[in-house]
Amino acid sequence: MNKFTVGLIGAGSIGGLKLDHLDSPNTEFPLTHAHAVYSDPNFELTWVRDVDEVKAERAADKWNCKIALGFHETIADVIVIASPTSTHLAMIEEISRQHAGPNTLPKVIILEKPAGQNIYEATRIDWLCRESNIQVIVNYGRRFSQYIRYAIEHIQKENDIQSIVFYYTRGFVRDASHAIDILNWVAGTFIEGEIVDTKPILDYNSSDPTYAVRLKYSKCDNIFIVPVDGRKFDCFEMHLLTGKRRWIFDNHFLNISTTLCKKEETYGDYYSLPSIQERVSSCFFETDLKFSLRNLYQHVYKVLMKEEYSSICNMSNALRVHNVIDKLLIDKDRKEKL
Incomplete structure (x- = not known):
């Protein structure tokens, strides 16, 4: 059976590098994206990318995948963006720009929350992915329990x-x-x-x-x-x-x-x-919250196989969160300036 390929951007705590006694190929609960992919028979982690080369090397060694040195090496069926929120929009802009052909774009992007730094970034992410026909699944983990x-x-x-x-x-x-x-x-x-x-x-x-x-x-x-x-x-x-x-x-x-x-x-x-x-x-x-990442990838598989056509948590959900957060913060700033 052919596996769907997965690439990981961001090799930090949620991406792939918790302490070994908490999360490794031998622990029961997948607490990182890398572990969830590693333990799922329908997926294969093929590369990891991080601005910190030491982290990238450690994650690649831990999860038996290669290091992607540039975006020209970041082709996969599923791309996970687990880098800091401030980088999310730039990562997706780069993916849509570098992967111009229909056979090089990912089918699904898994995006760590919050989607962007504000509603404007989140809206831009949503537009870019719609234009490129990429499904976005946002990891508000409790929705996958x-x-x-x-x-x-x-x-x-x-x-x-x-x-x-x-x-x-x-x-x-x-x-x-x-x-x-x-x-x-x-x-x-x-x-x-x-x-x-x-x-x-x-x-x-x-x-x-x-x-x-x-x-x-x-x-x-x-x-x-x-x-x-x-x-x-x-x-x-x-x-x-x-x-x-x-x-x-x-x-x-x-x-x-x-x-x-x-x-x-x-x-x-x-x-x-x-x-x-x-x-x-x-x-x-x-x-079953300890298995929320496992459940997430089971859901991603169903989306890829078209067994489920809508995501449990997508950019519409992320935009609703940003609408509330941004309004509260803007109102607070406005009151402080009065």
Whole structure:
């Protein structure tokens, strides 16, 4: 069976170089793109490219592929862009310029999130790929978890969200973009929001502070994204209340618990939410988030084989995230100048 070829731009932590005890050909969970490709029988990693030649050599040696020294050597069915966000647009411009022939363009580009540095870059990326007939799959990883999708489908069917609270660390654009993508998924259409006038946390870098945010969506008026100092500990979780139950997605969404409200037996004639330890009313399960990259490449294979014609997460999803982020940041800057 012929395998689809894959090229990797960016040999860093998500691309191909985590510590060996965390991610290597011998570990169970694919935590890098290189490992996910290496362990999938439908794909072959043929080259890696990085501006850091030492990283490129280490990744090529670790995953048994060659180093692409220039764009003339970067032909593949699938190209993964796992380089810093600031390089995404330039990489795609170079791909579309260098690979002018229909047989040299990739069929699919897998793009790490966020798609660009702002809505203008993301829109340009979308246009270039449409013009070149390249499908783009954006790696908002939680969308590729079957368990998380099942839970969100359940919440959508109940259609009675009362409030949502996210806790996150390490940069509004870098990590809260995940929260906004999930809100776009579960809470409908963005209506309004603001970055709350509190002191931001500088736990990632000064150009991307960790802000507190209040939001309103078509399916929920009460949404809060709460910053946590990532220098203390890492955190990404969502607490969601519907009219009937509590949902907690914790430990970066590796775990989900849900608790059904019940008639209060002690204090009065009303309903309350019992502790998640009360197993009669609660359900707890581990998700398959550790395998989200494996699931991503299974999805890519189905797209290439035309078994699935639309991506689970594409540039439309990425543009919706950028629309919210850019509006919040622009409004914040405008208020500060008044």
